[in-house]
Amino acid sequence: MxxxxxxxxxxxxxxSIYRFIYKNIRDSEKxxxxxxxxxxxxxxxxxxxxxxxAKSYLFTTAYHTMIDMIRRDKKKGDFENVRMEKYSHxxxxxxxxxxxxxxxxxxxxxxxxVVLLRDYExxxxxxxxxxxxxxxxQVKVYIYRARLFLKNYLGKVEALI
Amino acid sequence: xxxxxxxxxxxxxxxxxxxxxxxxxxxxxxxxxQNPDLEEELQGFExxxxxxxxxxxxxxxMLFKPEISDLIINESNFDDLCIARLEGDLTQDEAEAFDxxxxxxxxxxxxxxxxxxxxxxxxxxxIFENKRSLKRYSIKTVRSRIIYYIASAAASxxxxxSVIYTLWDNEQSNAIHIAxxxxxxxxxxxxxxxxxxxxxxxxxxFLTTTEDNKPENSGRERKNQKNIKVIDIEDRIxxxxxxxxxxxxxxxxxxxxxxKNNPLITGINRRQVFIDNSxxxxxxxxxxxxxxxxxxxxxxxxxDFGQNKNIIKGLxxxxxxxxxxxxxxxxxxxxxxxxxxxxxxxENGKVKTLAINAEGIGFSTNLxxx
Numbered sequence: 001m002x003x004x005x006x007x008x009x010x011x012x013x014x015x016s017i018y019r020f021i022y023k024n025i026r027d028s029e030k031x032x033x034x035x036x037x038x039x040x041x042x043x044x045x046x047x048x049x050x051x052x053x054a055k056s057y058l059f060t061t062a063y064h065t066m067i068d069m070i071r072r073d074k075k076k077g078d079f080e081n082v083r084m085e086k087y088s089h090x091x092x093x094x095x096x097x098x099x100x101x102x103x104x105x106x107x108x109x110x111x112x113x114v115v116l117l118r119d120y121e122x123x124x125x126x127x128x129x130x131x132x133x134x135x136x137x138q139v140k141v142y143i144y145r146a147r148l149f150l151k152n153y154l155g156k157v158e159a160l161i
Numbered sequence: 162x163x164x165x166x167x168x169x170x171x172x173x174x175x176x177x178x179x180x181x182x183x184x185x186x187x188x189x190x191x192x193x194x195q196n197p198d199l200e201e202e203l204q205g206f207e208x209x210x211x212x213x214x215x216x217x218x219x220x221x222x223m224l225f226k227p228e229i230s231d232l233i234i235n236e237s238n239f240d241d242l243c244i245a246r247l248e249g250d251l252t253q254d255e256a257e258a259f260d261x262x263x264x265x266x267x268x269x270x271x272x273x274x275x276x277x278x279x280x281x282x283x284x285x286x287x288i289f290e291n292k293r294s295l296k297r298y299s300i301k302t303v304r305s306r307i308i309y310y311i312a313s314a315a316a317s318x319x320x321x322x323s324v325i326y327t328l329w330d331n332e333q334s335n336a337i338h339i340a341x342x343x344x345x346x347x348x349x350x351x352x353x354x355x356x357x358x359x360x361x362x363x364x365x366x367f368l369t370t371t372e373d374n375k376p377e378n379s380g381r382e383r384k385n386q387k388n389i390k391v392i393d394i395e396d397r398i399x400x401x402x403x404x405x406x407x408x409x410x411x412x413x414x415x416x417x418x419x420x421k422n423n424p425l426i427t428g429i430n431r432r433q434v435f436i437d438n439s440x441x442x443x444x445x446x447x448x449x450x451x452x453x454x455x456x457x458x459x460x461x462x463x464x465d466f467g468q469n470k471n472i473i474k475g476l477x478x479x480x481x482x483x484x485x486x487x488x489x490x491x492x493x494x495x496x497x498x499x500x501x502x503x504x505x506x507x508e509n510g511k512v513k514t515l516a517i518n519a520e521g522i523g524f525s526t527n528l529x530x531x
Contacts, residue, residue, distance in 0.1 A: 007296040018289035032289065039295045096278065104281065118248075119281035140248075147244045150279035151272075158275075 005051040006043060013055050014039070017062045020116055024066055026105060034069065038062040059121070060131045063113060070109060096154075103153040111146040114139050164192040166199070173203050232258040239269065243276040323491025324484060330494065482512060489517060 001009075014035060022031040038061045042049060049057050104112055113132060117123045125136045125143075132139070164172050172189050175181045181189065193200040232255050234242060245251050246259050263270045289295075486502050493500035498519055505514040516525035 003297055007298075010292050010295045014289040014292055014295055015287070016283075019283055019287040022287055032291075035289055036295065043297055100278070100281070116281060120283045143248065144241065144244050147247065147276060147279045148240060151240075151276050154278055155275055 001046045001049050001051050001054065003046075005054070006046055009042070009051070009054040009058065010039065013058050016055075016121060017058055020059070020120055021062055021066050023104065023116055023120075024109070024112055025070065030069060034062055034065050037065050041065075056127065056131065059117070063131055064133075066113075067109070099154060099157050100150065103150050106153070107146055107149060110134070111142045111149070114142045115146040115150075118143055164188055166196065169196075169199055173206060176203070177206055232262075234259065234262050239272070240276075243273050246273070247276055247280065319492070320484070320488040323488040323495065325491075326494060327487050327491040493519075 017038060018031055018035050021034050022028060025031060025034075038058055041061050042054070042057060104115075107115070110132070114128050114134070117128045117131060123131070125139045128134070128139045129136045134142070169192065172181065172185065172192075176186065176189055193203065232242075242251070242259055246256060251259060263273055482502075482504070489500055489502050492498075500517065500519040503516045503518050503523075504512045505516065507513040512528060514525055514527050516523060
């Protein structure tokens with residue numbers, strides 16, 4: 001990968017990666033840090049990464065960096081609080097989106113990650129398994145469970161409304 | 162012979178179907194000569210042949226399978242089928258059957274619509290703003306050999322021209338800086354005066370003093386010089402000096418060899434001496450700590466920066482850094498930019514960080530010194 005291709009990957013994929021990480025951990029600053037770390041790692045390995053594989057490399061690296069951060073913060077005992085308290089998105093969600101956003105936040109990490117990769121980036125089960133290190137069956141199961149959870153969550157809220 | 166009256170039928174069949182090899186055919190014919198009754202039997206087989214009849218199976222319809230899949234949908238699998246429908250995991254037939262089922266069951270359609278709402282859509286307003294911080298700008302490695310050679314040649318020419326220009330410019334300017342004695346700066350002008358008189362009073366600043374505080378060989382170095390001008394270090398040297406061989410100069414002044422490195426000889430505290438219109442090159446007497454980016458070019462051509470050695474050295478002692486410094490200054494002169502090297506040195510006086518400053522923009526890189 002040349003320097004020009006590297007910078008092109010910044011323009012093409014940095015938003016997607018940031019969005020994916022941000023929706024996962026709900027912390028804008030930490031999401032930015034992860035994006036920075038991800039691109040730094042790719043720069044260090046630019047000579048061995050082909051530009052055609054840049055997107056999958058970035059998502060794989062970002063995902064694992066995020067998981068490491070989550071586990072590290074869990075040990076410190078403050079990650080759950082951070083997740084809920086530092087959510088500071090300013091955009092006004094519609095009711096449905098807001099409910100859905102809350103529901104996604106309640107998913108287990110693995111399910112949340114795979115469903116975000118599926119819906120945000122359109123990755124196949126196989127591609128998601130390569131990014132996350134899960135096997136395809138696990139990916140499919142997690143997506144099914146996530147959808148069921150989200151549907152039931154929406155159903156309950158609608159019933160209340 | 163392998164053929165016998167116990168196994169001849171097999172050979173007959175193979176012979177009639179053309180599956181016998183030539184050797185076996187010969188063997189069979191020999192056998193038939195020995196057994197004429199069996200030859201008649203073989204001839205009887207050759208006369209028998211069956212023709213295929215055109216017989217058609219009329220009940221084919223019973224054999225066909227229905228084209229529409231009979232997908233079983235019930236409460237236990239409805240949720241999975243909804244998700245499978247969303248994820249595209251159903252075959253086309255199954256998907257059509259499922260859609261048909263939903264069309265026939267409105268309450269199930271509502272549930273499926275709820276599943277459809279679980280498909281997340283990315284919020285396009287979530288963007289990484291500071292993309293510039295992620296990007297890398299590096300010097301492109303020129304792979305083309307031709308471009309590399311051309312660039313190398315061009316760089317060499319530019320460096321050579323810069324050095325020559327700088328040297329030429331030094332010769333043209335004899336470093337005349339007339340300090341204003343009235344400004345109150347600590348500087349003096351000695352002009353058209355009796356050299357010996359003035360020099361005696363000033364030489365204590367230049368030369369080693371003896372025990373009785375009289376400068377040794379006082380005046381000798383000034384006898385043949387005129388219009389000595391002294392300025393303060395604060396006055397910037399706008400035009401660098403030509404290279405001087407201080408060893409020769411000091412020797413001419415009669416300073417003992419052992420005193421050549423004496424800072425009192427090689428550096429006047431905060432003074433610089435210029436010789437106007439002198440045939441000899443000026444002696445740059447500048448304390449080591451006074452060397453800066455404005456006068457460290459030709460004035461202090463000494464590869465051992467940081468060490469207390471002669472500031473001006475002969476041409477034979479010029480190092481690559483000297484050339485680099487000359488070329489940078491030459492480039493600055495040519496372009497009119499304020500370009501200068503501002504290297505940092507380690508404890509051994511070797512360059513550890515190469516730094517070039519130009520018009521407020523700086524480039525630096527650490528060097529590996531083995």
